[in-house]
């Protein structure tokens with residue numbers, strides 16, 4: 335069934351775009367690089383390839399319409415970092431460590447540079463990000479420990495700064511907050527404007543985009559869709575959470591390495607200035623509560639609170655397709671944001687949606703080239719792909735072009751190992767599903783036990799210790 339673009343997210347309702355699909359692939363074509371998927375990964379890769387080597391013939395094959403996946407649905411944080419960066423960068427010797435941090439922290443500025451030079455208005459605001467220790471004292475302890483670990487890995491107050499409750503209030507006024515951690519290395523954007531703008535940009539540079547063209551078979555050098563074929567020197571699968579629905583190639587099923595998890599968001603009606611005066615967020619900051627479970631929010635350019643929280647995993651890695659949220663799903667997100675901002679308890683929620691993202695088994699991002707198979711790919715962004723995909727695009731372009739650059743020399747770049755050796759597969763079912771649910775239950779239990787000030791100390795310790803064990807189990811032996 336054709337997607338109703340107007341209900342994909344708040345972001346797609348805000349842009350003047352018919353979302354009419356570009357033509358499908360109906361013939362046999364021969365290109366230098368074939369990219370599967372027109373989300374940020376595919377489009378940034380096409381952009382950097384085409385700007386660095388304009389002679390390249392590049393085709394992007396998209397199952398639906400450019401931006402259909404997470405790229406038009408996300409929370410809009412452009413993070414100057416990658417999932418798992420601390421484990422990858424922390425152990426590097428200087429000056430490499432400093433260079434890697436600088437490369438990561440520079441991501442928002444690179445997105446700003448390109449979008450401004452190329453005329454993509456995506457409401458870019460570099461206001462930094464704030465993690466709040468909002469609801470119980472153990473959060474403050476954990477957040478301070480996190481900050482200390484970042485300092486041990488070579489970062490400083492310029493990168494992550496502790497905010498007292500009074501300082502936090504200057505950024506965002508969260509009920510009962512005990513403090514917060516601020517980093518300047520983050521911007522917020524209107525995600526669909528970036529996705530749709532990038533598609534138009536690369537098309538203008540001569541990249542061919544075929545839409546409504548799901549790839550049904552692919553192998554090194556060859557791709558088939560329902561009514562077309564592509565011969566390509568290089569293939570770049572850029573489907574992130576959809577990896578499981580891409581057919582296996584040469585015996586390798588990408589879905590084994592990328593678990594689809596969905597995340598859900600709500601947006602309020604535009605809120606008046608006097609309400610915002612009590613909340614803050616005046617500069618386009620991203621904010622989240624420092625729970626072990628995810629929360630993320632921003633104040634949109636039209637003054638809505640956009641708030642995402644929690645997610646879900648479906649048995650067998652089935653992708654969630656229907657993002658019409660249930661009453662309970664909306665109510666949970668309302669409860670979570672009114673815990674932070676009680677004055678919003680009666681505001682209208684006008685939009686709710688969600689999308690799928692991909693999680694690698696090592697909980698870290700990878701950018702990979704296999705020159706034997708003529709394959710380049712990136713993924714495992716977790717919920718942190720908006721900025722990471724820009725770096726991935728630059729990196730994959732350099733790797734394909736055989737350039738030795740700062741980007742290609744990073745610890746998250748894997749060269750010349752097949753996917754099956756380079757990445758760790760997820761456990762088979764039912765272990766994944768049982769594991770996911772046991773871990774999430776322990777985190778939810780921890781939040782509710784610790785948020786109640788009447789809970790006796792022994793129960794607090796038990797809930798926390800269970801979550802710590804679950805977290806350790808999750809990251810056991812992953813390096």
Ligand SMILES: Cc1cc2nc3c(=O)[nH]c(=O)nc-3n(C[C@H](O)[C@H](O)[C@H](O)COP(=O)(O)OP(=O)(O)OC[C@H]3O[C@@H](n4cnc5c(N)ncnc54)[C@H](O)[C@@H]3O)c2cc1C
Pocket residue numbers: 370371372373374375376395396397398399400401402403404405406407408409410411412413547548549550572573574575576579580596597598599630642688689690691692715716717718719720721722723
């Ligand atoms: C609700 C939500 C909130 C998020 N919030 C943030 C955030 O605030 N900050 C952040 O950094 N990250 C966030 N993320 C993650 C971020 O959005 C993603 O990591 C990023 O958009 C991934 O881009 P991508 O191009 O790799 O994948 P996608 O944007 O998912 O694109 C993949 C494309 O591949 C296409 N495709 C699939 N199968 C095929 C096939 N067989 N043939 C051809 N095409 C195919 C799909 O239609 C899709 O267009 C969020 C994600 C979600 C879902």
